[in-house]
Amino acid sequence: NAGVTQTPKFQVLKTGQSMTLQCAQDMNHNSMYWYRQDPGMGLRLIYYSASEGTTDKGEVPNGYNVSRLNKREFSLRLESAAPSQTSVYFCASSEDRGLLETQYFGPGTRLLVL
Amino acid sequence: AQSVSQHNHHVILSEAASLELGCNYSYGGTVNLFWYVQYPGQHLQLLLKYFSGDPLVKGIKGFEAEFIKSKFSFNLRKPSVQWSDTAEYFCAASGGYQKVTFGTGTKLQVIP
Numbered sequence: 061n062a063g064v065t066q067t068p069k070f071q072v073l074k075t076g077q078s079m080t081l082q083c084a085q086d087m088n089h090n091s092m093y094w095y096r097q098d099p100g101m102g103l104r105l106i107y108y109s110a111s112e113g114t115t116d117k118g119e120v121p122n123g124y125n126v127s128r129l130n131k132r133e134f135s136l137r138l139e140s141a142a143p144s145q146t147s148v149y150f151c152a153s154s155e156d157r158g159l160l161e162t163q164y165f166g167p168g169t170r171l172l173v174l
Numbered sequence: 175a176q177s178v179s180q181h182n183h184h185v186i187l188s189e190a191a192s193l194e195l196g197c198n199y200s201y202g203g204t205v206n207l208f209w210y211v212q213y214p215g216q217h218l219q220l221l222l223k224y225f226s227g228d229p230l231v232k233g234i235k236g237f238e239a240e241f242i243k244s245k246f247s248f249n250l251r252k253p254s255v256q257w258s259d260t261a262e263y264f265c266a267a268s269g270g271y272q273k274v275t276f277g278t279g280t281k282l283q284v285i286p
Contacts, residue, residue, distance in 0.1 A: 093273075100183070102264060102278035103218075118273065150217065162208070163274065165218040 062086055064166035066151050072172045073141045081136040081169050083151030091154045092134035093118075093163065094126060096147040103150065109134055141173045176201050178267050180277035187255050188285050195250040195280050197239075197265030207248040208266040208274070209239055218264065224248065235259070260284045 067082045085092065090111045095103040095118075105118030109128040123145060125137045134153075138145060148170050152163040177200045187193060199205060209221040222233025229241040239250045248265060265277040 095276075100278060102180075103276040105273060105275075108273055152218075162220050162223060163210075163218075167217045 064151055064153055064164050066149075066166040066169050068169060069167065070170045072174065073138075074174055075142060077141050078137070078139050079141065079171075080138075081149055081151075081171075082133070083135065083166060084133045085151075085153040085164070086132065087153060087155075087164065088131070089153035089155050089164070090131070091156060092128065093152040093154075094124075094134070094136045095150045095152065096120065096145075097150060097168075098147050106136065106149075138171075141171075143173045145171065146173045147171060176267065176269060176275050178265050178275050178277040180263075180265050180280050182280045183278070184281045184283070186283045186285065189257055190254050193250070193252040193255045193259070193282070195263055195265075195282070197248045197250065197277060198246050199248065199265075199267040200246065201267055201269045203269055206268045207239070207241060208268075209233065209237070209248075209250050210264045210266060210276075211261050212264070212279075213261045221250070221263070255282075255284050257284045257286050 064085045093108040094106040097103050104120045107126040109115045112131045115126050127135045148168045150168050151166040154163045179198045181196050207224040210218045211221045212218045222231050224231045224241045232238045237252050262279045262281045264279045266274050268274040
């Protein structure tokens with residue numbers, strides 16, 4: 061039982077390049093989330109998926125797209141990376157979007173955009 | 175709009191000192207409250223959570239938090255910290271079926 065896994069762990073991009081961050085969970089959770097963590101700003105929600113087949117914008121969705129490929133996988137895509145997107149990205153999942161909101165986090169992806 | 179405030183950004187304590195980290199939330203109606211911890215080099219994990227019932231919640235590793243509805247607060251406490259408690263602590267809140275909102279985090283450094 062691996063929990064929440066993310067790939068890659070580290071990535072360096074040039075401005076304008078694109079990439080996809082992958083996330084998978086093996087806990088049969090319905091809801092999945094993408095956050096970015098920046099110094100002094102805590103975690104900010106980018107996008108979330110309450111259930112398979114649905115996605116919704118969070119607090120900071122601009123510059124990102126997501127795909128809930130199936131119940132297990134939730135990917136985050138940067139179409140044209142910008143230096144402002146340098147951050148640590150965390151994927152998380154929870155059993156439900158409702159009251160049982162304990163979230164389980166992946167190890168994070170450190171992204172540097174030059 | 176819902177929000178979570180953590181006023182202590184960086185706290186430095188000596189081992190065996192008592193800890194209290196502040197957390198205030200702004201939510202209407204029913205609120206669910208959480209404390210998460212991120213140890214150096216590791217990912218976030220749940221310390222404790224409050225949904226309903228006893229406002230004093232006990233979590234892992236000797237941590238506890240008290241929900242005070244009249245003060246909109248959910249402060250984290252530990253009577254005696256250890257060096258291994260060095261980490262960043264995040265308060266979070268959700269209301270009903272809304273997404274979770276995280277505070278900006280408090281970095282705790284415990285000096286041996």
